[in-house]
Amino acid sequence: MTLRERIKNEMMVIKALGVVYGDIGTSPIYTFAVILLLLDPTKQTIFEILSMILWTLTMLVTVQYAWLATSLSRRGEGGTVVLVQLLLPYLKGARLTALVTALGYVGISLMIGDGVITPAISILSAVEGINLIPGYEETSRMTLLLIAALIAFALFMVQKKGVENVATAFGPIMVVWFFSLGIVGGYFILQNTEVLHALSPLYALSFIQEHPYISFVILADVLLCATGGEALYADMGHLGRLPILKGWLFASLALILCYYGQGAFLLSHPESVKSPFFEMFHVFAPSLYIPLVILAIFATVIASQAMISGIFSVLYQAMTTRIFPHFNVNYTSNELRSQIYVGSVNWFLFICVVLMLFDFQESAKLASAYGLSVSGAMSITGILISMIFLFKKEYFKMSIAIITGLMSIIFFLSSWLKIPHGGYWSLIIASIPLFIILLYTKGQKKLYKALIPVDKDEFLEEYSKRYRYANHVNGTALFFARQANAIPAYIAKTMFQNGIIYDYNIIVIIKTSHEPHGITSHLSPLGEALDLLIIQPGYMEQLDVEKLLIERHINERTIFYGDEEIISDNIFWKMYAMIKELSPSFVSFYNFPHEKLIGVARRAKI
Template sequence: MVGETPRGDAAPTANASSAANAQPPASGGSPGHGGKAGRRALLLGAIGVVFGDIGTSPIYALREAIGHAQRGVEGDLAIIGVVSLAFWALMVVVTFKYVMFLMRADNKGEGGTLSLMALAQHAIGRRSAWLFILGVCGAALFYSDGVITPAISVLSAIEGLQEAPGLNGRLDPFIVPLAAGILIALFMVQSRGTAGLARFFGPITLIWFLSLGVMGVAHIFDDLSILKALSPYYGIKLLIADGFLGFVILGSVFLAVTGAEALYADMGHFGKSPIRQGWLFIVLPCLTLNYLGQGAFLLSHPGAASNPFWNMVPQLVYWPMLLLATAATVIASQAVITGAFSVTQQAVQLGLLPRLDIRNTSETQAGQIYVPAINSLLMVGVLFVLVTFQSSHNLTAAYGVAVTGTMMVNTLMSFTVVRYKSKWPMWAVLLTLAPFGFIDAVFLTSNLLKIPAGAWMPLV
């Protein structure tokens, strides 16, 4: 298998034939539906499946990053600086790198690490051991992401029970079992297909994002000085003031953008246009408002830094918000599960995995697939991680390496694609990719510092 030239248009194996019958959409297209109703359905589905992962980051990202920042810097700079870093991470890593740049590189509508590998192999017209190794490492890291994301997402929501009014910690011993039960149920319904799940998940996730935005707007007025975080000056100032600790902070700030790699891998499920529209007009504004709201809340309530997201939820709507957060984190898990199915199909087509049972779950939408073996293995891995790490705080150390490693691989392989396939001049390639590569390297290195605390898991 290693000796074969990877080909993005390779015929699927016999057992994967059902997935090959419906070709992925043409570049830039959206699978399946036509007309305004179809486009709205794809947009809603993309919001439900593709953005679920990155949409749950506000629950834990600022908690971890501000906790580190306040060890080295006192006062408002720790809060404003972290919010600034989170906002610009969303802009640079997700908006510029993935939504505007990498989503232009698709292999017959499919995205992700292995699509980039196939495109790169085609571009140079020969086998490349370097590209092969990068592709395998990227896919392996994405699978580890598929194990960690469901665990940290659902745990972070269920841990809201610790702050729930009237409970006084009585349900704390049941948090991990509850998370395990919810995740088992999620894996059990995967055979129904992404299309059916998207119709169910889309409206819930849309309500979740709107709730994040409303909650952020409600608290921005706690301290309007948080609006200074929209300037990169304060993020850079925090990194300089914190010295080496600022480098460590970046590993936690990166939690705000986890999910971008799943966004790219899930491109074949919904097409480019719905994903871009959903990000630019709904997801990015709501996430930005929520991070600004958390920051303003912390500026006016410094003692709430232990869990800013849940502390700023009004008691009147605490339980509805807890239920909505749990649903949103279940949906976040769906983003990487469907991405893992897509990566598996591509790996089988490229000869990187043996023949697997890959089932088409939609008669009208290409790319809607279910892989029973991968579904089972992911479920076992998620349950193992839950039992081993026990809390979302412990899992954050493991999470960053899986995601930053995948993003670094994507950047490295995109060099070959834009240089030899798109025929960009070298100066344009370097001008575009050097900043992305530098940011990826900084984030990856800062997360590798957490190997003793759990970052060893995705590397293994």
């Protein structure tokens, strides 16, 4: 490995800190304070909380995500869709396939629900640190909310620059942030090394045994220390596995030092229980407190970036696997094809974030609602990876995955207690993409049944007669279809009813493979001057069909596709028709030249 390659690899680790670890890296700002709202900060209690935090990070993030989940990725890709695609080839029963697919749908939706609260709680918790600056103690709540909203607006504005450019700027800031967490936390640990006794899991187990009901209640708050851990897997497509794992070694050490530093600080400053993080930094270096607040604001902006990047990546996977409507996608990197920007999703998230800010108004109230979607997504990940290891006969990993999966489910059940305190917002927001996914997939099946295809053999027989005796249009025409054994009715209508047959005709099928990357294609003859071209891109591929056609020396003159006009008396199918109408057409998604496209109208009643 050359020096330049080594430097590039290490820079990817810094970028990983900027893209992936912002969310989990800012959890120390509010996690300890939220947990202590329900408990007295006695020495024993502090030790027990620290033990629970440490082993939650270890089992849910290090074991479930950093070790198990990332080992199942393909070519550096991760996320719920990846797990479903890995699992589907092993499944034979229709019911089990439907169950796994449904879990995938729910997992994607929960991630979006989580992605709305993450920026709100992260940014607002840092902005609230302004109240501890001398002279700014009386800053109004509305002023803090407006500052948080403006910061969120700036964050969502820069998304179109691309993850790589954002990470280049954010990475060094997060390096400084994690060093600050580790140094200040380590300083207070040295002031009271007794806190290191809490490294033992016995303290956590003792608390659970002595206070089972209270333990179950606070698990939902303890989980806050691990929120953002799912980004390790979801964001792998942006940066790759190795930089993310190296980054976690650094980030996890800094986080543990910070949490245990807060514990040591509270042992000597129990009056700081409402905001141990900011109070700890204020005592450590009063003159540096204002720069710290500014750094914290930057870090929380970066925290939001981790979730936004993951949502873009997962939604793109959903679009390419045809379980989500096509949106206009901008590709922002020449190196990593999965670095994308989806404008409509970006601004939908921003609007939801602002609504969360002004609805809850305080980070403590947001924390009371936060965690339901995260724990739900973690539970689904635990179930899916356990099944994959079972089918792969890796029984040791399967056993560990079952343990971490059960832990995630317990956290998820505890988080249901947050529903009356605002947790319902996560479910409401998650229900929007889930409804769209279900409506779109069911609608696609209904539409396909309504558009009765022509039997392949009948079509070829009629085509042979027509081509032999009819006049031909000069050039090559492409016709898009879904299946090789059934010809869409619009192709028969174009050729036989309208008499439009070109010198050379190609039926094109794009069938997404179970692999994340790589493109294969196969051209086979169907009849005289009629070929079938099957293209199989990976579900994370930025497919350039024009380039592929040029490589095969195909110079198409016209591209035909079915343009459906959907008619229905059912309100849900009317909504599906509206989604289809607003979404870019199938061929537009693959960036064909518009001057070559001809949509053949087809009316379908569903």
